[in-house]
Structures are given as structure tokens and as C-alpha cells.
Amino acid sequence: MQLITKTGGENIANAVIRLNPLDDVLIARQPLPKGLELAIEGLVALDAIPSGHKIATRAIDAGQPLRRYGQIIGFASQPIKAGEHVHVHNLAMGDFSRDYAFGVDARGIGHPTRDTFMGIVRPDGRVATRNYVGILTSVNCSATVAKAIADHFRRDINPQALEDFPNVDGVVALTHSFGCAVDPGGEALAMLRRTLGGYAIHPNFASVLMIGLGCETNQIADLLAAQGLEKGEFLRAFTIQGTGGTSKTIASGIAQVKSLLADANRVQREPVSARHLIIGLQCGGSDGYSGITANPALGNAVDRLVAAGGTAILSETPEIYGAEHLLTRRAVSREVGEKLIQRIHWWEAYCQRMNAELNNNPSAGNKAGGLTTILEKSLGAVAKAGSSDLVDVYEYAETVRAHGLVFMDTPGYDPISATGQVAGGANLIAFTTGRGSAYGCAPAPSIKLATNTRLWETQEEDMDVNCGGIADGSMTIEERGEYIYRMMLRIASGERSKSEQHGYGQNEFVPWQIGAIT
Structure with a gap:
């Protein structure tokens, strides 16, 4: 990730972020006024660009794909000039083939670390993080x-x-x-x-x-x-x-x-191995920074948890749509990868049957924060999964028995998704947000990660971790990942999260209902 730290006509620190050399867009670190010269990129902003939104790096013809993270996030719905604001008015969904390459990037799991937390051991050997x-x-x-x-x-x-x-x-x-x-x-x-x-x-x-x-x-x-x-x-x-x-x-x-x-x-409470920690991964109220800051930092923490023998549950199937090939490449077997693709096909058929589109996600708030298509949102969302192998795929609320990174099929709506994860055994939830979601999940504590410093400053009473410094270079993904992982162990040991202090958790129990009510 490259920070553009100086502009032409004006001196604006960290004005834009380039995520990948292949990208057709830069991300505005702060609001960019119309006419601003970005000398390093050889660009002039032809429009005012809101913070977290995209600016085109080159001229793009109608119908051509655009890339962010080095991956396709949509197709130009009209000609786009270099320096123009790229968003819903000129970027749209489109079909394209994806190479699932089952298992080519799977790397196995090394010798586990010996991290511990203070857990509650039930008479039958199950380990709790809370006692309700x-x-x-x-x-x-x-x-x-x-x-x-x-x-x-x-x-x-x-x-x-x-x-x-x-x-x-x-x-x-x-x-x-x-x-x-x-x-x-x-x-x-x-x-x-x-x-x-x-x-x-x-x-x-x-x-x-x-x-x-x-x-x-x-x-x-x-x-x-x-x-x-x-x-x-x-x-x-x-x-x-x-x-x-x-x-x-x-x-x-x-x-x-x-x-x-x-x-x-x-x-x-007594010391227990971190292998007993099962964390449900959530992102809600995402913005243009989610895939740059909080999600990859959480992914780094997930890799540390998996290295300790623990389990992380990635979910929200509509919010990995268009990025599923990044997960199948890490599947430990073709069977596991195909189980994931079967769930994607189920959602495609489900939306067709319900006369809906998977791209009705992102929400209005996501779009206001800079996300344009579900492809773009998904590519940022999968960053929560770090780089660990995908070891299994589960249906909604199915008991999770594997250790490592797993996937559970759920909707993208956070209360329904997290309810399924906790039913599957998650004893802690890690939840990233860029717009300011307020959420808790009894009986499992929930940690909230802010994607940007502005959110942290305005809604600190609900946020447990600020990841905004990753965008301005004051902290690294690795540093914040280590911090988040250690916080997971502290919260699992009994330290109360912000959502617990506010009493969230009971009203957020929302089972998924997919059937006809007669």
C-alpha cells in the first residue's frame, strides 16, 4: 500500500492511497477539492472527491473493467476520464469469469504457538468466555x-x-x-x-x-x-x-x-489454550477504508489466532461474492473449495427466486462511505480472513468442529449472521465498522473495530479499537493485528467490551428465517 504524501499545488499529507500497482483507482485519504493536483500520480481531480471514495488514475472506456486491490470491482457504465470521481454514476456490476484454482495457495499450518487466555472450563470440557x-x-x-x-x-x-x-x-x-x-x-x-x-x-x-x-x-x-x-x-x-x-x-x-x-x-477462570477460542468475524456499516485498515488488521489477528490453534468463522456469503476465488485458492482440498462455490450458487438461485440482486448490497451507508459495488465490498470483506488456509465450510448455525479458518453460510445482515456464528459455537465476535454500527451479541462478547479515526473520535464510546492510523501511516497492519489479537485474549478472559458495558446483546438475537409463513 503506497501513501501519496505530497500534492502539486497544495501540500496535503497522505492525500490518496494506492493499494495495488494494477489498480485503476486511488482512494481519497481526505476530501479532495476539485482542481487539486496530485503531482506524483500526474493527476488533477476533475471532481470533488469525498473521503474514502475513488478517483480514476487513467481514462477508461465504457464497458471496460476497473480494478481495486488488483481485482475487478465493476465495469465502466460510461467513459471515465483520468481524475474523475468513480462511483455509482459511472461504475456498475458485470459478469466475468473467476479462476477458483482450488488449493493452489494452501500452505498448511505450522507448529502451534502456546498462547492462553483465562477461560471457564465446563464439567464436560467445553470452554466459555462468559457465564450467563x-x-x-x-x-x-x-x-x-x-x-x-x-x-x-x-x-x-x-x-x-x-x-x-x-x-x-x-x-x-x-x-x-x-x-x-x-x-x-x-x-x-x-x-x-x-x-x-x-x-x-x-x-x-x-x-x-x-x-x-x-x-x-x-x-x-x-x-x-x-x-x-x-x-x-x-x-x-x-x-x-x-x-x-x-x-x-x-x-x-x-x-x-x-x-x-x-x-x-x-x-x-483458569488458563486455557487459545485453541479453545472461536471468533465470529463480522463487518457492518463498511466504508471505503474497511478493506484498507480494520479488515486486514483483523485478518492479521486471525492468522495469529489460527497459529495458536484457534478458530475463526468468516461469514456473510453475499459479502464475499466476487471475491470467493481468493478463498478457494486457500482451500485445504477441492472438496472444501467446491462446498463454498455451492453456497454461492445457492445464493444466486435464491436471489433469482426472490426477484432480488446480490448487488442490492452495498447499503446506502456503504455507498456514502465510498463503496460502489458488492464486488468492491467483498474484496475488502475477505481481508478479515487473513491469509490462513480455509479448512471447512458450514451451513447456517451448524456446529463448527474444525480448528482454523472456516466459512459459515449466512446473510450479510449482521445480527442474523452473528446469530448463526454463535449458534455454531463462536464464543467471541470481532466486528469492524466504518460508519459506526452499534452492536452486541449475548452470550458472546463483541469487539468493535473502527476503520477510520474520525469514527473513533465521534463514537469512541462504542468502539474498542481504532484502526484509522493504518491509513495515515502512523501504525502498521501488523502492529494493529497484534494489538487486536491480544485484546481478543483479554476480552475472552473477562475484560468487558464497550457493547457489554452498554448492555447490548439480547435484542440482537435474530435467527435467519427463509421459509414461507402461512
Whole structure:
């Protein structure tokens, strides 16, 4: 990455960034006024260029491809002059072939490092980063009851409720809007059950209450059977109808949580290998800096985690579209690479069936931040995955069993995507943002990484890490990657992230619903 540090007519430090010698665009480090001379590039800005946006380095004919990161990000929809602003008005999607080259860049994993964090080891050997009591619902009809039970134990409402249980992080109710009026044998209900089942056994829950209405399609007994689970002391299940109504169910739920707290409080943290850390990778509210700063810095941290034997889950399938060939090249086998391509083809068919386009992503905020096409967004998004081999591909909310870099098929919408990752076993979320997303993910803590210093300065109360210095040269990707990795170990050891301090996490539980509601 080359910083253009001096301009012709004006002295503006770090005015633009060139990411690759093959690129047809530069990235504005700051707003560039019309008429500004970029002497090193031999360019004059023909338009005002907002910060994070692109300026053409050469004349490009209509229909010709444009490159950023050395990769195609779209095609000129009209002739573009050198120095012009490149964005939605003159850059569009187009079809082009990609060489999947399965496994040609796979390099294997060396001898693992011996990094540790202070984790909570459950009796069955699972390792937790947090210690909650969870309340799950089989159907939306029991959401109000579940929330009322959890609210009784909120420290901001009833400080005495958990006063004697300092090792319990809280009691959280994770509710949703589905569970009935769906095909009982269909994919949608199976996906919901897989999600709820994953949360029911998540190591960050010391115990779980599963609450239903009683007459819903998603019967609790069927859910547990489908997931190979059984009711017991630490997985309790009951219904409003079976208990005798709303107030009785709330009272019963509160009493049951109280009976579970003493045992939950007995945990102690102890040193455990970083191989027990499973991190879900997210980016939301991306901007033109995401693929330059926070995402590659997170990717560097991922490589360090994988070297320690840990696991990172890359997701958001629509947001790797157009960059999937960069992952298939790192697949440990052709089978793994083809599993990824099968998910891409599923999304192409899904969008066609739903009369939608994959390029309806980027969002309005992404575009305001400088991203033009999903191809451009995806190339920056995959940087979160570092350079490690891709060892496996999972469906939504499927239990992740492999160690290393894996991929989970999810939508690009962050709450749905992260919900699937946590259901799969993620015990920490690392979330990059350039526009300022506010997000948390109980029971897994979430670390927020700002892509630019302006965001850090304006929304520091929500951000855990500033990666903006990478763009101006005051820090390197490697330095910030090391910092992020060490923060991951600290947060996993119990240090509270900004989103936890604000109480985020319960409302962000959003299972993916793909089926018809009848």
C-alpha cells in the first residue's frame, strides 16, 4: 500500500492511497477539492472527491473493467476520464469469469504457538468466555414471558437480584419472531431448531430455560429430539399452557433461575489454550477504508489466532461474492473449495427466486462511505480472513468442529449472521465498522473495530479499537493485528467490551428465517 504524501499545488499529507500497482483507482485519504493536483500520480481531480471514495488514475472506456486491490470491482457504465470521481454514476456490476484454482495457495499450518487466555472450563470440557443463564423461546408467543423473567435479574433494574452471584455475567432472554405457521418438515423450521439447539448448548451459558407456548409448530420436545438434546438440571423446558398462564410461568421461571444461580456462580477462570477460542468475524456499516485498515488488521489477528490453534468463522456469503476465488485458492482440498462455490450458487438461485440482486448490497451507508459495488465490498470483506488456509465450510448455525479458518453460510445482515456464528459455537465476535454500527451479541462478547479515526473520535464510546492510523501511516497492519489479537485474549478472559458495558446483546438475537409463513 503506497501513501501519496505530497500534492502539486497544495501540500496535503497522505492525500490518496494506492493499494495495488494494477489498480485503476486511488482512494481519497481526505476530501479532495476539485482542481487539486496530485503531482506524483500526474493527476488533477476533475471532481470533488469525498473521503474514502475513488478517483480514476487513467481514462477508461465504457464497458471496460476497473480494478481495486488488483481485482475487478465493476465495469465502466460510461467513459471515465483520468481524475474523475468513480462511483455509482459511472461504475456498475458485470459478469466475468473467476479462476477458483482450488488449493493452489494452501500452505498448511505450522507448529502451534502456546498462547492462553483465562477461560471457564465446563464439567464436560467445553470452554466459555462468559457465564450467563440463558432463556430461550421456541416461539414468539413466549417472548414476553421470557423477557419478564430476565428483567427480574437485570442489575440496572433490580441490583439485589444478582448481588450474591458476582461470577454470573447476567440472565438474558433471547427471543425471536418465529416458531409457528411454518412447514413442520421444512428447511426453515430445521434452521430455527439448529439455531436454538446451538444456543442451548453454548458453553457461555451455565444453564438454560427453554420456554414455549404449548401449541406451536416448533414443539420443544421435537426441537430437542432433532438436536439430540435432553431436558435435565441445566436445560429445563416448560410451556405457558402447561404451567397455567402468564403470571404463573413468570413466577416459575424466576424461581427456577434462582435455583440455578448458586451453581452458576461457582465457576473459576483458569488458563486455557487459545485453541479453545472461536471468533465470529463480522463487518457492518463498511466504508471505503474497511478493506484498507480494520479488515486486514483483523485478518492479521486471525492468522495469529489460527497459529495458536484457534478458530475463526468468516461469514456473510453475499459479502464475499466476487471475491470467493481468493478463498478457494486457500482451500485445504477441492472438496472444501467446491462446498463454498455451492453456497454461492445457492445464493444466486435464491436471489433469482426472490426477484432480488446480490448487488442490492452495498447499503446506502456503504455507498456514502465510498463503496460502489458488492464486488468492491467483498474484496475488502475477505481481508478479515487473513491469509490462513480455509479448512471447512458450514451451513447456517451448524456446529463448527474444525480448528482454523472456516466459512459459515449466512446473510450479510449482521445480527442474523452473528446469530448463526454463535449458534455454531463462536464464543467471541470481532466486528469492524466504518460508519459506526452499534452492536452486541449475548452470550458472546463483541469487539468493535473502527476503520477510520474520525469514527473513533465521534463514537469512541462504542468502539474498542481504532484502526484509522493504518491509513495515515502512523501504525502498521501488523502492529494493529497484534494489538487486536491480544485484546481478543483479554476480552475472552473477562475484560468487558464497550457493547457489554452498554448492555447490548439480547435484542440482537435474530435467527435467519427463509421459509414461507402461512
